[in-house]
Amino acid sequence: MEFQRVDKKAKTKWRFSRIMALILLVIPIAAVVVFMFYVSDDGRSGDIFRIMGWITGGAIVLFQVLSIILYPPIEYIQWAYLIAPDRIEIKKGIFYRTHTVIPISRIQHVAVTQGVLQRPFKLSTVQIHTAGDVMEIQELNTEVAEEICSKLQKRVNVKVEQKKNMEAQTGQEAESEV
Amino acid sequence: MFEKRRCHFTYIFEMFARFIYVIVVVVSTIAFNIASNLVSDEDFMSQFREISGVVMSSGAIMALIVIGALVLVSLLILLLCAFVWRYTFISAEENTLIYESGKFIKRRVAIPFEKINTIDMGRNIFERMVGTCRLKIDTGAYSNRQEKNNAELDLVFSLKEAEQIRSFILSRAELDSRAEDAETGKTAVAPKEPDWIIKAGMGDFVLYGLTSSSVWKLFWALVAGVFFVVEIAQGFMELAIDYIAPYAEWTAEALSRTNIALIILGLLIIYLISALVSDVWTVIWAAVRFYDFRVAREGRNVIVRYGLITVKNYTLQVRNIHALIIRQNVFQQILGRCSVEAVCMGFGDEKSETALLFPIIKTGDLNRLLSVILPEYVTEMNVRPKNRAGIYYHIVKPAIIWGAIFAGTCFGCSFVPEISPLVNALAILLFIAVIAGRVLSYRNTMLDWNDSVVSVQSGGFKKTAYRIRTDAVQEVQLKTNVIKKRFGIGSYYVHYHGPTFNNTSVSGNISDKFFAGLAESIED
Numbered sequence: 001m002e003f004q005r006v007d008k009k010a011k012t013k014w015r016f017s018r019i020m021a022l023i024l025l026v027i028p029i030a031a032v033v034v035f036m037f038y039v040s041d042d043g044r045s046g047d048i049f050r051i052m053g054w055i056t057g058g059a060i061v062l063f064q065v066l067s068i069i070l071y072p073p074i075e076y077i078q079w080a081y082l083i084a085p086d087r088i089e090i091k092k093g094i095f096y097r098t099h100t101v102i103p104i105s106r107i108q109h110v111a112v113t114q115g116v117l118q119r120p121f122k123l124s125t126v127q128i129h130t131a132g133d134v135m136e137i138q139e140l141n142t143e144v145a146e147e148i149c150s151k152l153q154k155r156v157n158v159k160v161e162q163k164k165n166m167e168a169q170t171g172q173e174a175e176s177e178v
Numbered sequence: 179m180f181e182k183r184r185c186h187f188t189y190i191f192e193m194f195a196r197f198i199y200v201i202v203v204v205v206s207t208i209a210f211n212i213a214s215n216l217v218s219d220e221d222f223m224s225q226f227r228e229i230s231g232v233v234m235s236s237g238a239i240m241a242l243i244v245i246g247a248l249v250l251v252s253l254l255i256l257l258l259c260a261f262v263w264r265y266t267f268i269s270a271e272e273n274t275l276i277y278e279s280g281k282f283i284k285r286r287v288a289i290p291f292e293k294i295n296t297i298d299m300g301r302n303i304f305e306r307m308v309g310t311c312r313l314k315i316d317t318g319a320y321s322n323r324q325e326k327n328n329a330e331l332d333l334v335f336s337l338k339e340a341e342q343i344r345s346f347i348l349s350r351a352e353l354d355s356r357a358e359d360a361e362t363g364k365t366a367v368a369p370k371e372p373d374w375i376i377k378a379g380m381g382d383f384v385l386y387g388l389t390s391s392s393v394w395k396l397f398w399a400l401v402a403g404v405f406f407v408v409e410i411a412q413g414f415m416e417l418a419i420d421y422i423a424p425y426a427e428w429t430a431e432a433l434s435r436t437n438i439a440l441i442i443l444g445l446l447i448i449y450l451i452s453a454l455v456s457d458v459w460t461v462i463w464a465a466v467r468f469y470d471f472r473v474a475r476e477g478r479n480v481i482v483r484y485g486l487i488t489v490k491n492y493t494l495q496v497r498n499i500h501a502l503i504i505r506q507n508v509f510q511q512i513l514g515r516c517s518v519e520a521v522c523m524g525f526g527d528e529k530s531e532t533a534l535l536f537p538i539i540k541t542g543d544l545n546r547l548l549s550v551i552l553p554e555y556v557t558e559m560n561v562r563p564k565n566r567a568g569i570y571y572h573i574v575k576p577a578i579i580w581g582a583i584f585a586g587t588c589f590g591c592s593f594v595p596e597i598s599p600l601v602n603a604l605a606i607l608l609f610i611a612v613i614a615g616r617v618l619s620y621r622n623t624m625l626d627w628n629d630s631v632v633s634v635q636s637g638g639f640k641k642t643a644y645r646i647r648t649d650a651v652q653e654v655q656l657k658t659n660v661i662k663k664r665f666g667i668g669s670y671y672v673h674y675h676g677p678t679f680n681n682t683s684v685s686g687n688i689s690d691k692f693f694a695g696l697a698e699s700i701e702d
């Protein structure tokens with residue numbers, strides 16, 4: 001079995017959501033930084049403040065530009081999931097990479113969610129709830145997400161049945177021993 | 179089955195005791211305000227003297243009003259508690275424990291016996307005086323609590339009755355191997371005394387006190403440090419007022435005025451005295467808290483009992499114990515001792531509640547005792563071959579970072595010759611401590627698994643080892659970054675099912691080649 005990638009539209013969605021974040025958050029912050037260190041002092045403050053202002057503003061813009069242009073293709077390559085008969089594996093992260101393995105039998109329930117920004121791209125997130133945590137497979141095509149959800153639910157049911165049968169068998173064996 | 183039973187009448191006072199603080203604070207504040215307004219009113223005072231015929235000072239009248247209000251409100255609350263007690267019942271049907279309360283606002287909780295996780299019997303000094311016992315019954319559910327952050331049921335019965343109910347529930351829940359013996363008709367018989375396997379003695383308490391008071395020692399050392407800093411600051415202030423001089427100059431002069439050797443001697447003496455006091459205090463506290471500590475395995479349950487003033491007696495079902503946490507601070511690591519607590523569903527989700535199995539035990543005896551109490555958790559940790567990059571991340575990298583910080587501080591202070599030797603000495607000591615902690619951290623970091631248990635160990639001066647039942651492990655994660663991935667190391671996160679949400683144990687900077695094996699081991 002091979003690892004599957006998230007939907008190709010994820011790259012566009014990530015870019016779109018980050019542009020929105022840039023507009024909503026980063027531009028006002030950068031404006032304040034530039035205003036504080038450059039515009040408001042009428043050129044009276046030392047060069048050090050001016051340089052600091054440029055570096056801070058530049059770093060913010062550079063980070064956002066990277067996260068809009070460069071990161072999505074890398075993320076697309078790094079993000080992967082595998083749904084095997086007995087386990088789910090999820091890989092994610094650019095610099096800090098996380099590899100998660102969840103046995104199917106530990107799944108409590110599975111949910112499909114769709115955010116406002118996901119809706120125009122027909123993308124969804126599959127949430128896998130265990131007794132200890134919630135893991136997500138993000139940016140899947142909605143149809144694929146629903147298919148995964150129902151498939152997982154079936155597998156969970158099969159596992160539960162198998163476990164019940166095993167317990168019943170063990171119980172019978174114990175009784176017969178008594 | 180048993181019919182409806184009411185709690186012991188002292189339940190009224192125990193309920194009332196929960197409101198005392200609120201009553202005193204709220205009622206006395208309101209009454210005091212009203213009384214102060216009244217006594218400042220001349221008409222009221224003259225009328226009061228006229229009607230009562232008693233000449234009293236305004237202070238006495240105020241006290242009378244406040245005390246009167248307190249008594250009145252207390253009586254009302256007491257009546258309310260008595261009303262609640264009158265309509266609170268516990269009963270048992272074929273497979274269910276029923277809790278009912280309320281006359282006007284009725285509440286009925288039905289708990290199937292098989293869902294009951296822990297039955298906790300506790301007695302504080304008041305309950306011991308009146309011969310009652312607090313019975314806590316918990317299913318481990320996160321909601322539907324009788325009270326927020328509390329057990330599902332928390333009721334007070336006479337000791338005999340509590341033991342009968344506990345025994346009955348245990349037998350019904352098939353928790354006890356003596357199930358059929360325990361049940362006789364409608365009521366259950368008093369349980370037999372279990373065969374105690376572990377009993378803690380005075381020597382254990384002394385050792386526990388000596389090895390676990392590091393926090394207190396640190397606290398007292400901090401107090402002493404603050405005291406002397408204030409003294410020095412006074413010197414600074416005097417100088418600052420006298421002279422307007424560059425900071426470095428008057429810092430040096432202020433410190434030269436105070437004899438540094440005297441400060442160190444004073445700190446040392448205060449530290450030693452406080453350490454001694456805190457040690458004695460911790461030994462006494464441990465002796466009182468863990469007095470007569472006993473652990474027994476009975477059928478499918480582990481029974482723990484301890485306490486002098488507040489007696490704790492809890493029953494943990496083995497199937498609900500999902501992990502063991504073995505803790506060792508630096509003193510315990512040196513002396514080869516550890517404390518063990520169980521992660522048990524339905525236990526430990528309340529404030530400051532831990533299911534202690536052994537407060538202190540020889541590390542060498544741990545597996546021997548576990549083989550009797552919880553053989554499922556007996557495991558010898560195999561030291562997985564450690565990656566060389568692990569040495570870099572555990573020891574070399576922190577050494578470089580901390581070394582740079584300390585070197586920078588020493589360099590900065592070298593311009594103030596008076597304090598420079600002291601800072602250098604402190605920096606060297608702290609650097610040695612940091613390196614020692616990191617070496618210990620490298621030594622203590624381990625990961626191991628077998629068919630039944632996943633073992634995760636980490637920590638430097640405070641070592642923590644988790645032995646997690648394989649079927650309680652929910653997921654495993656390997657976290658790494660670009661550089662660590664190149665070196666083939668990562669941090670292992672093991673998420674397990676515990677009484678609270680998101681229980682995780684972490685072991686950092688271990689070779690990533692074990693991940694596939696670990697992931698495979700937790701699959702069915």
